[in-house]
Amino acid sequence: MSALVKHLSRYADYHQKGHNVATHIVGIPLIVFGVAVLTSRPIIILEAVAITPAMAISAAAALFYLRLDARLGMIMTALLALAAWAGLEVARGATTSWLAIGLGSFIVGWLFQIVGHYLEGKKPAFIDDVSGLIIGPIFVVAEIGFLCGMRLPLKKAMQDDAVSRGSVQPRDATADGSAFR
Numbered sequence: 001m002s003a004l005v006k007h008l009s010r011y012a013d014y015h016q017k018g019h020n021v022a023t024h025i026v027g028i029p030l031i032v033f034g035v036a037v038l039t040s041r042p043i044i045i046l047e048a049v050a051i052t053p054a055m056a057i058s059a060a061a062a063l064f065y066l067r068l069d070a071r072l073g074m075i076m077t078a079l080l081a082l083a084a085w086a087g088l089e090v091a092r093g094a095t096t097s098w099l100a101i102g103l104g105s106f107i108v109g110w111l112f113q114i115v116g117h118y119l120e121g122k123k124p125a126f127i128d129d130v131s132g133l134i135i136g137p138i139f140v141v142a143e144i145g146f147l148c149g150m151r152l153p154l155k156k157a158m159q160d161d162a163v164s165r166g167s168v169q170p171r172d173a174t175a176d177g178s179a180f181r
Contacts (some may be wrong), residue, residue, distance in 0.1 A: 001138075002068075002069075002157075003067075003068055004068040004069045004072070004138075004154070005154065005157045005158055005161055006161065007068065007131065007135045007138075008135065008138070008139055008142055008154070008158050009115045009157075009158040009159075009161040009162050009165075010125070010129070011125050011132055011135045011136070011139045012139070012158055012162065013106035013125070013127075013167045014117075014120070014122050014123070014125040014164065015116075015118070015120065015139070016122075016134075016168070017119065017120050019119055020116040020117065020120040020122075020157065021143055022116070023112040023113065023115055023116030023119075024112070024113065024114050024116060024136065024139070024140055024143075025143065026109075026146065027108075027109040027110065027112030027113045027139050028109065028112070028113075028115065028139075028140045029109070029137075029138055029140065030106070030108055030109030030112065031105070031106055031110060031113070031136075032079075032080075032083055032108075032109075032137055033083050033086065033087070033105045034101075034102050034103065034105035034106030034109055035054070035057070035106065036054045036057075036058070036080075036083035036084050036086065036087030036100065037054075037086070037087040037090045037091065037101055037102035037105060038087075038097075038098075038099075038102035038103070038106065039052065039053040039054040039057055039087065040052045040053070040054045040084070040087035040088045040090065040091035041053075041091045041098065043088065043091060044091070049104075050088060050147060052084070052087070052088055052091065054083075054087045054088070054152045055084050055088075056083045058080035058081065058083065058084045061076070061134060061137075062076060062077040062080050062081075063082055064134060065077065065138055068138065069138075071151075072138055072141055072142060072145075072151075075141055076137065076138055076141060079137075079141070087102075088121075090102065122123065130147070142154065142155075
């Protein structure tokens with residue numbers, strides 16, 4: 001089993017209901033954007049190129065995602081680059097705007113997460129395993145792909161892992177192949 005399947009399958013254990021996944025599809029991008037905004041200061045100019053902590057964080061996360069899976073890693077790298085760029089643009093504005101947008105996005109994103117987990121009746125994955133904080137964004141991208149009919153062998157591998165660990169029963173699988181909702 002690949003590390004990607006292991007991480008996504010275990011993360012999915014905490015996100016089995018569709019409404020919880022839906023809140024994550026909204027909340028996690030808001031959190032990632034909020035973090036990108038808040039870590040886009042200080043802006044250090046080196047040879048006419050702006051460098052920020054958000055760029056370093058994004059680069060490290062991108063390397064992690066690329067090691068897990070090349071295709072999803074490339075998508076995550078592009079999304080992280082977009083978030084770092086948007087964060088830099090916000091950070092170039094007034095301090096009050098920077099803080100309001102950064103903190104607002106971060107807080108609203110977490111409110112979506114809290115509501116989703118409340119309705120799910122399960123605690124967030126990162127409570128048991130801090131790696132859930134970095135797996136959440138790639139989980140969202142994978143789930144969107146699954147909804148679009150992409151990467152279905154990955155989805156099946158996640159389901160097979162969940163069944164083998166006993167987190168879902170084989171009979172839970174629906175006609176569309178989803179054992180998680």
